[in-house]
Amino acid sequence: MIGNMDxxxxxxDAIAEHVMRKTAGELDTYPRGVTPREEVYNAGNVSLLRFISPEGVEGTPLLIIPSLINRWYVLDVTEETSFIKQFAQQRPTYLIDWGYPGEEVGHLPLSHYYHRSIKRAVRQICRQTDVEKVDMLGYCIGGTMAYAFSCLEPDLVDHLVLLTAPIDFADAGIFAKYAEYFPIEEFSASMNKMPGWLLAASFQFVQPMGLYQKTKMFNDKFESESFMKLYNAMERWIADPVDFPGKAYYELITDLYKKNLLTKGTLMTADGQTVDPSARRAKTLVLNAGKDHIAPLVTTELPASDLAPVSKVTIPSGHIGITTGRNAKDACQSAIDFLTN
Amino acid sequence: MFTMGEDMMKQWANNWEKMMGEHLEKLVHNEKFISEMSKSIAATMTGKAFYSKALDEQMAAMNLPSRTEIIKIMQKLTDIEERLIDLSERFEDFADAQAKPAAKTAPVAEKPAAAAHAPAPAHDSKAKKHKK
Structure with a gap:
């Protein structure tokens, strides 16, 4: 009897799996990033990935710093929209994969990521490619971290691209309001990490009609093969949330969103170094999105004390659209032009 | 007739979307609403902290390690790993600094061109290939 039940x-179970596979279709096996790559270094959860470039490609290596809030492959979701594929065809391209941080890193400060981890990656790249400095591109909070790193280690960064990176948190829009009221002390006392699903839910929450509009768009366009490819790849990315380490999250909310210490030039690393924007020398491109609700245009302004050469390009799209939308190619080309000049 | 009905449905759906969008947009931007929601989250988190503490005490009474203690051990291990990485980097830098003067005195022909650009081994000596 029990055997029969088993x-x-x-x-x-087999039927359910079959149905799920059929329903999920391409989504079920969709890759996390499409450009071929290899892991060249790792330290704890953090890995350094090198993307395979065509033979003979050389130049100053580019290090991409993705956001800690989500997975890096939003910059590499499909061949058609991939920033990384474009960069890898031009120059040696590396990326820091923050992995899936768990509670074992919940006590590490934000400076562990924006200083220690990035410095380790830069050191590895310099050793491997025999250069003394690298170019950098930071996306979203990754841009904030790349900016902080360029303040701390001005000799190691040649060019810096800040892709929709919030720097000045004085008027950071809807997220600043939520950060102001967020019970950060209670969070710190009860959790070692900010769960990824909760972060993902909060992004959906501030755009209450987003899901409805997405479903409507799906209904209108599902017969288009190119739309479905990008839609599936994006859903794959959205369904892959990452937890944010607890102490780093506490510092992100208090030091950046609430106190705006980075712009004030009073942000300190855990070992007591000041993140001083006036020390920066890297040639910088502020590449922002006109319809960005996560990093509104005013937040991408650099501090007045920052005297490094800066140029700006604004793309008419949203925070995610700038990497995968119809204007993504313009954004990518702007970054390439800046890095090659 | 059918087209007219479909158009009416579309018009109705558009009006509903616009109305709901405006209403919900106002709601999620309302400071009073955000403040009340945050209080509710704070109460949940305080409850979670209280529950975790009670559970820790129960585990201690049974002479068993609690989840909090295991996480603390994992965090200690992370700290040790971090120190080891820092030390190995310092050692590598030291070895590089020692090797440089020797390389200067060595004949150029003895230094293989390929080796000069060969990538350094991965930290854990297990560089992984990622396939598409």
Missing amino acids: SMVQHL
Whole structure:
């Protein structure tokens, strides 16, 4: 009897899996990033990935710093929209994969990521490619971290691209309001990490009609193969949330969103170094999105004390659209032009 | 007739979307609403902290390690790993500094061109290939 039950359960399980695979379709096996790559270094959760470039490609290596809030492959979701594929064809391209941080890193400060981890990656790249400095591109909070790093280690960064990176948090829009009221002390006392699903839900929450509009768009366009490819790849990315380490999250909310210490030039690393924007020398491109609700245009302004050469390009799209939308190619080309000049 | 009905439905759906969008947009931007929601989250988190503490005490009474203690051990291990990485980097830098003067005195022909640009081994000596 029990044997029969077992086989019945196994049978039902097989049917459920088959149905799920059929329903998920391409989404089920969609890759996390499409450009071929190899891991050249790792330290704890953090890995340094090198993307395979065509033979003979050389130049100053580019290090991409993705956001800690989500997975890096939003910059590499499909061949058609991939920033990384474009960069890898021009120059040696590396990326820091923050992995899936768990509670074991919940006590590490934000400076562990924006200083220690990035410095380790830069050191590895310099050793491997025999250069003394690298170019950098930071996306979203990754841009904030790349900016902080360029303040701390001005000799190691030649060019810096800040892709929709919030720097001045004085008027950071809807997220600043939520940060102001967020019970950060209670969070710190009860959790070692900010769960990824909660972060993802908060992004959906501030755009209450987003899901409805997305479903409507799906209904209008699902017969287009190119739309479905990008839609599936994006859903794959959205369904892959990452937890944010607890102490780093506490510092992100208090030091950046609430106190705006980076712009004030009073942000300190855990080992007591000041993140001083006036020390920066890297040639910088502020590449922002006109319809960005996560990093509104005013937040991408650099501090007045920052005297490094800066140029700006604004793309008419949203925070995610700038990497995968119809204007993504313009954004990518702007970054390439800046890095090659 | 059918087209007219479909158009009416579309018009109705558009009006509903616009109305709901405006209403919900106002709601999620309302400071009073955000403040009340934050209080509710704070109460949940305080409850979670209280529950975790009670559970820790129960585990201690049974002479068993609690989840909090295991996480603390994991965090200690992370700290040790970080120190080891820092030390190995310092050692590598030291070895590089020692090797440089020797390389200067060595004949150029003895230094293989390929080796000069060969990538350094991965930290854990297990560089992984990622396939598409």
